[in-house]
Amino acid sequence: MNFTLEPMPYAQDALEPHISARTISYHYNKHHQGYLTKLDAALPKGDERREQSLEEIIKSSEGGIFNCAAQVWNHTFYWQSLDPTGKTSASKELATQIDADFGNVDELKSQLSSIAAGQFGSGWGWLVWNDAASKLQVISTTDAENPMTEGLIPLLTLDVWEHAYYLDYQNDRGAYLGNLVDQLLNWEFASRNFAKRNG
Numbered sequence: 001m002n003f004t005l006e007p008m009p010y011a012q013d014a015l016e017p018h019i020s021a022r023t024i025s026y027h028y029n030k031h032h033q034g035y036l037t038k039l040d041a042a043l044p045k046g047d048e049r050r051e052q053s054l055e056e057i058i059k060s061s062e063g064g065i066f067n068c069a070a071q072v073w074n075h076t077f078y079w080q081s082l083d084p085t086g087k088t089s090a091s092k093e094l095a096t097q098i099d100a101d102f103g104n105v106d107e108l109k110s111q112l113s114s115i116a117a118g119q120f121g122s123g124w125g126w127l128v129w130n131d132a133a134s135k136l137q138v139i140s141t142t143d144a145e146n147p148m149t150e151g152l153i154p155l156l157t158l159d160v161w162e163h164a165y166y167l168d169y170q171n172d173r174g175a176y177l178g179n180l181v182d183q184l185l186n187w188e189f190a191s192r193n194f195a196k197r198n199g
């Protein structure tokens with residue numbers, strides 16, 4: 001395969017007290033690594049997808065191979081969606097679009113945490129750019145599903161699988177999401193993704 005597990009963009013204890021080092025250690029070393037290991041095992045020698053990018057595999061595969069490839073990609077995107085300093089801010093361009101589509105950033109945060117909290121079972125909450133409708137949207141997806149397969153451009157994601165929060169918050173997904181949305185979202189990462197939206 002021509003891809004490997006991306007290093008974490010910060011130390012495993014950097015998100016404390018909102019996410020513990022213990023959670024990150026299991027999440028990164030066991031779950032994230034596990035999806036890559038399973039993907040490697042699922043792609044036979046000589047399968048052309050071994051030479052493709054994760055994005056190409058996500059857009060062209062189904063079943064177990066889709067699930068593993070999407071989960072590798074989604075987790076790398078999740079680590080980047082969080083910033084330990086909590087001091088990032090949106091570009092002027094993204095801030096203007098947020099105001100146009102949500103009224104203000106607090107309303108966006110409220111809708112994002114609400115839709116992610118309401119995702120039934122495992123999945124992801126996302127801030128995406130919908131190019132066809134020319135607007136920002138918050139959505140949730142089930143299991144490994146990724147907005148790219150619907151032609152949407154991810155800007156930020158939040159993992160709402162129980163393994164993301166259960167050690168720290170038990171069943172209180174809402175508290176986990178509230179802390180992430182208020183304290184840890186990486187608006188510089190979102191702004192870079194927004195700036196790249198047209199290629």
Ligand code: MN
Pocket residue numbers: 027031075159161163164
């Ligand atoms: Mn996860």
